[in-house]
Amino acid sequence: MKLEVHDAYEDAFRQVLAHRTVLLATVRAIVRDPHRVEDTFSDVTLEIVRCWGSYDPSRPFGPWARGLARRVALANLRKAGREITSLDAEVIELLGSEMEQMGGEPRFEEYKNRLGECLEKLSEAARRLVQRRYFEQRTYVELAAAENKSPGTLYVAFTRIHQTLARCLKRQPPTP
Amino acid sequence: MNAIPPSNDDQIWRQMLEYLDGTLPTGEVQELNDRLKRDGELRGMFADLLAQQIKLKELGEEAALLAADSAEAPEPASNIVPLSPAPPKATASVSATTRSVKPRRRWQRLRQAPVLSGLAMAASLTLVGVAAWLWLQPVKLARLAKLEGTLTIERGNRKFAAEPGDALRAGDRLVTSPNSRASFRYLGEETEVSLEAITRLQIDQQRGSKHLQLDQGTFEATVAKQKSGTPVRLVTRQAEAVVVGTRFKLLSTMNATRLEVFEGAVSILQSFEGPSLLVPAGNGVNVVPGQPAVLQKLSDTRGTLLLEEWTAASGVTNQTYLGQFMFSGVGVKPGSSRARGYLHPPRSGAYSFHVSGSGQTELWLSDSENPARARRIWSSADPQAESAVAQLRAEQRYYIELRCTSESEPAAFTLSWTTPGGQQRVIYGDYLSPFDPGANVR
Numbered sequence: 001m002k003l004e005v006h007d008a009y010e011d012a013f014r015q016v017l018a019h020r021t022v023l024l025a026t027v028r029a030i031v032r033d034p035h036r037v038e039d040t041f042s043d044v045t046l047e048i049v050r051c052w053g054s055y056d057p058s059r060p061f062g063p064w065a066r067g068l069a070r071r072v073a074l075a076n077l078r079k080a081g082r083e084i085t086s087l088d089a090e091v092i093e094l095l096g097s098e099m100e101q102m103g104g105e106p107r108f109e110e111y112k113n114r115l116g117e118c119l120e121k122l123s124e125a126a127r128r129l130v131q132r133r134y135f136e137q138r139t140y141v142e143l144a145a146a147e148n149k150s151p152g153t154l155y156v157a158f159t160r161i162h163q164t165l166a167r168c169l170k171r172q173p174p175t176p
Numbered sequence: 177m178n179a180i181p182p183s184n185d186d187q188i189w190r191q192m193l194e195y196l197d198g199t200l201p202t203g204e205v206q207e208l209n210d211r212l213k214r215d216g217e218l219r220g221m222f223a224d225l226l227a228q229q230i231k232l233k234e235l236g237e238e239a240a241l242l243a244a245d246s247a248e249a250p251e252p253a254s255n256i257v258p259l260s261p262a263p264p265k266a267t268a269s270v271s272a273t274t275r276s277v278k279p280r281r282r283w284q285r286l287r288q289a290p291v292l293s294g295l296a297m298a299a300s301l302t303l304v305g306v307a308a309w310l311w312l313q314p315v316k317l318a319r320l321a322k323l324e325g326t327l328t329i330e331r332g333n334r335k336f337a338a339e340p341g342d343a344l345r346a347g348d349r350l351v352t353s354p355n356s357r358a359s360f361r362y363l364g365e366e367t368e369v370s371l372e373a374i375t376r377l378q379i380d381q382q383r384g385s386k387h388l389q390l391d392q393g394t395f396e397a398t399v400a401k402q403k404s405g406t407p408v409r410l411v412t413r414q415a416e417a418v419v420v421g422t423r424f425k426l427l428s429t430m431n432a433t434r435l436e437v438f439e440g441a442v443s444i445l446q447s448f449e450g451p452s453l454l455v456p457a458g459n460g461v462n463v464v465p466g467q468p469a470v471l472q473k474l475s476d477t478r479g480t481l482l483l484e485e486w487t488a489a490s491g492v493t494n495q496t497y498l499g500q501f502m503f504s505g506v507g508v509k510p511g512s513s514r515a516r517g518y519l520h521p522p523r524s525g526a527y528s529f530h531v532s533g534s535g536q537t538e539l540w541l542s543d544s545e546n547p548a549r550a551r552r553i554w555s556s557a558d559p560q561a562e563s564a565v566a567q568l569r570a571e572q573r574y575y576i577e578l579r580c581t582s583e584s585e586p587a588a589f590t591l592s593w594t595t596p597g598g599q600q601r602v603i604y605g606d607y608l609s610p611f612d613p614g615a616n617v618r
Contacts, residue, residue, distance in 0.1 A: 025226040032198045034233060035329075035336040037344055043383040083457030085202045087195075091212045098216075112231040119235070127218040134229065134235030140197060142600055151199075166224050 012052040017043050017060045021108040022099045026066045029095055030073040030086045034137060040076050044069045091127040111169070120169035126161050132160065188218065191223050196309040240333070241422060292350070314345035317379055318360045319388070321368065325356025349378045352393065355598040362386065367402040367408075372606075373598060385409055394522055394570075396606070399440075417444040422457070427522075427570060432569050436460035462571055480517075482610035485587070487511035500576070501603035503581050505534065505588030513587035514581040516577040516611040518545055519603070521568040525596030529554060529564045533589030535582025541566055542575035547611070550575055563594075573609070 016023065027040050047068050053062055070092055076110050086092070102108070120125060132138050132146065140151045147154065180518050191208050192203040194200040200208065213217055320327070320342045327338040330349035344350070344360055352358055352375045359370040360379075367386070371377060375393025379386070384406040388395075391413075396405040399419050412428035415435075418557060422440025427433065435444055437455045444461060455461050459471045480497035487509065498515060505513075519541075521527060531539050531554055538557075539566075542550040554566040580587040594600045 021227065021230060024230050025223070028196070028226060029231065032196055033336070034229075035331075036342070076341070080339045082339060085205050087205070087209045087212065087280065091209050094212070094219055095226070098219045099227065102223065102227065108227065108231070111227060112234060115228065115231050118237055121234075130232060131236070134232035135239055137233070137236070137257055137336075139197070155190050155193055156186070158193055159186050160224055162193070162228055163185070163189060164226055166221070169224070171230075 012049045012055075013045075015065070018105055019062055019065055019100075022096055023069050025066055025099050026069045026092060026096045029092055030070060031077065031085070032063055036076070036080075040073050043076060046070045052110060056075065062096065062100050063093065066093060069107050114169055115165065118165050121168060122161065122164065126157070126164075129154070129157060130161060135172050181414040188604060189221070189225070190209050196225070196229060199382045202361045207594065221224065244597070246602070263377075264596045273441070288513070294328040314347050315381060316343045316345055316363060316382055318344040318369075320344060320358060321361045322359045322370075324358070325373070326353040327356060327358040327571055328353070329352065345378055346379070346381045349391075353377045355601075362400075365508035367398065369395055371395045373595070374523065377540050382409070387411070390426055390428045390433075392428060396423075396425040398423045412463075415444055417442050432571050433459060433463040436462070452582045479610045480605055480610050481515050482517055483513060483515045485511060488590045497535065501608065503580075503587070503589055505586030510585055511581055511587065512579065513589070514548075514577060514579050515589070515591075516575070518573040518609045518611070519568070519576045519598050520573050520607045521570050521595075522607060523596060527596070528594040528600075529566070530592045530594070530600060531564075531577075531578065531589065533555070533580045534585050534587055535580060537581075537589055538579045539564060540593065545573050545575050547577070548576060575611070577611075 004085050012028075024041055025057075027044060028037050031036060031037050031040050048065055051068060055061070069090060074084060077086075085122065087095075099148060101159070104110070124131065129143070129147070132143055133140075138146070143149075144151045144154055149157075188211075189206060191200060195208055197206060212222060223260050233398050240405040248372050267540065268575070304551060314331075320338050320340050323340050328335055328351045329338045329342070330351065331347070332558075338350070338358070350358070350360075350371060352371050357371065358374050358412070359368055361368045369377075372394040374562060375395060377395055378389040378391070379394070380389070381387060386402075386406075387409040388397075388408065389411045389564050397408075397419075398424050400479065402408060402419075409417040410426055411420065412426065412433040414428070414433045417426070419440075419442050422442055424440075424442050425434075425436045425438070427435075433444060435455055436461055437457050441454055441456045443452050453461060453469050453471070455471060457472055461467050461469050461471055462537040463533065481501060483496050483498050483503060483525070485494045501515065503513065503515065529539060531537055534557055535555065538552055539554040540550040542548075553566060554561055576588055577592055579587045590602060592600050592602045
């Protein structure tokens, strides 16, 4: 199969890449299940490419794309017959806007690198939990069985882990 | 960590975590929504949590890629600026991964590169990367249409619970739990596959042909007419079958495969011995290594049960078919009813039968398809008997008969069963076929 990227879509792909993390966060905040987030994000990318003709380049890309992302994510949830109990559109947009203020993709790349450094400062047990939860994508129920702990105890542990990481990330300011 | 007492912050972090895991109760979602709307600081915390979760997942994916990378990968020349992390050590552990990436040094080196050309190159590479990523995603083959109970999708190293509407991709393994049933439909055509409980099926596509590998359990499929040269291929431990368009059911255990064809024809080939055998509609075949495969006639009306009504005065008054082992009595006069046919257990093991009926009710079961060998296993006349238990084999069909007599009200009954490891349910038509007086009995 020959891989072709049509010129007209190049800008669309570029913009998706430049806003990738914020768009992923928008999808994640609605869909939540990390496995479905991937499928939905590829649908969002295709939808943005498909609707590229209706995008007004004089307007900011972020809110327009996040609107499409919300629509696709909600449509996928409906298609899956899932009850929609997500945050409302205004809050999702406020969160997207908040993340946009954190910076573009280079900032998020740096954020990831600092996060990697902060991970190393966690205890061995906390790192193991992070690895199982986020690297191996285990659910809390699976994790609870593997760790012989209740899901409630794990939520407490992950609350502390994320708070510790957040404090560490604040202490390590981004490279100017 | 547990020594620190919980605070308000802890509670809100936990609420956010539970929301993102989909476990936060609906009432609390609304509460979180309202707080996020009015509290900018909280939005900042939530945005940070979202970013952490997304980036932790990416770090995990990088770790997995590194683990898969060859340990002999050459070190990049010192004058080449790496645009993506490519550390030499292959490991999946958190600490080793984050150490080997050396992010700070990478950024320092990146800053030394000519900015514009670097950005242009990065943009081009990422553009091709995204296009390639989209292209290299396993092909979406089907969509999950129905689900009762739990179905796990195994995709690469990941396992996750499926929900109706989920896309199924080439290479996915579908695993149903006890007491679960699921069906999926191929995209762009009418081919539909239904999985029964405790079934493990891999779906794939090879040179345009659909490929279904049944490791365990039972599935039934209605296959739309396939393009010439691209039949559906079915593989079990004991056999391979080729289908171009038909309706059939395939069951696989450790020792045997059973194929039942309802429409069209299926060519089945024992993996290691014996010639291929064409199984026409209305026939079934058991494939057991070392034994010749012999065609067996099926009932043409599989999925139903014969119900006969009669009265003492006029004999048999009506014959009809039931879609499941249940009859409400609507439309019949007081008298006797007999539902009979063949039971097709989905798997081997001990089955409990539970009967409820009006008037005098009896359940008869044979140890084979021969009605002459049926014996009464339950009777409403025995007040001690709550249920009856029988050992059944999946590869066999059993003659079953329920008799219900009431002189004062229409005969009505329900026969349910508890399958091995399952829950009590009415016996659906999927596991029944009507009595066929002309059938050869063994």
